[in-house]
Amino acid sequence: MSAPIDPEDDDLGLSVAPLAGVTPGNVTPGQALRLDDAENMLKSSFRTMALFEFFADVKRPASIGEIADNLNMPQSSASALTKSLQESGYLQRDVESRAFYPTLRISFLGDWLIRMAGLPEGFADNLARLSETIGETVFLAMRNGIYSQYIYTHHRPGPVREHIETGSVRPLVCSATGYAMLTGDTDEDIGKLVRRTVHEVENSFWKETALAAVDGVRDTRAKGYAIAVGPSHSSTGGIAVALPSRGVRRHLCVGVGGPADVIREQGAEIAPVLRGFVAGLPRSIEDAILGRAALARGTGPA
Secondary structure (H helix, E strand, O other): OOOOOOOOOOOOOOOHHHHHOOOOOEOOHHHHHHHHHHHHHHHHHHHHHHHHHHHHHHOOOOOOHHOOOOOOOOOOHHHHHHHHHHOOOOOEEOOOOOOEEEHHHHHHHOOOOOHHHOOOOOOOOOOHHHHHHHOOEEEEEEEEEEEEEEEEOOOOOOOOOOOOOOEEEEEEEHHHHHHHHHOOOOHHHHHHHHHHHHHHOOOOOOOHHHHHHHHHHHHHHHHEEEEEOOOOOEEEEEEEEEOOOOOOOEEEEEEEEEEEHHHHHHHHHHHHHHHHHHHHOOOOHHHHHHHHHHHHHHOOOO
């Protein structure tokens, strides 16, 4: 599913035109070429990020063919992308297997963001231990416009029963992660999200599911955790708890995903473990906002 972007309302609204120096309705032939360049630049940027999200998901080296298949691009493009990132020091190639994998340069790039987000050092390891304790897939999701987006996933130990792809999205008003992050929103605001979702998404299941969002969020507020399951035994389900926030709005949550029957039968046991994990986090996500503001002023986090 592709997440439509509304520059007026979305948290992460994005427009190509400003990058190319053009404005809608005022495009000369020369500027059109610059717009094409900007679009190509954006495509390369998104492919690069998708590549690293793929590695975060599989957690192992991968061949050019596998990268091309998973990123849905020609092998020639995948080869050019990996060669460029290898020359820049972001990827390394194993001589014998000819497979690529990220270098430590990537981890150092993200380390400061983890600290600024108020997440404890070794947060990914803590999620892995949580997954082992519960026995199901655990993920970190963030609010992105009208969607909940999975930004980190640790799959359950052993054979994977439920594969949740890093970077994938679900509508906020149709998912456990969304219910958790909407607990600070008013019913009126949730209603607006429902109408937007029904108007924008193509999946008929999401359109129908969205209509139950207000009741779902109210139930989440009462329980302290969100739970959502599919209609049949072959469906999937999830449980989620929002990370603490000083303000009203929730921006991040931790969730557990698995087969619908497991979530239904074991949800009452999983929820307290998940709530305990979130309660043990030492700082609020709001510290990330304060940290970024201080960094912009050149004073550093308080």
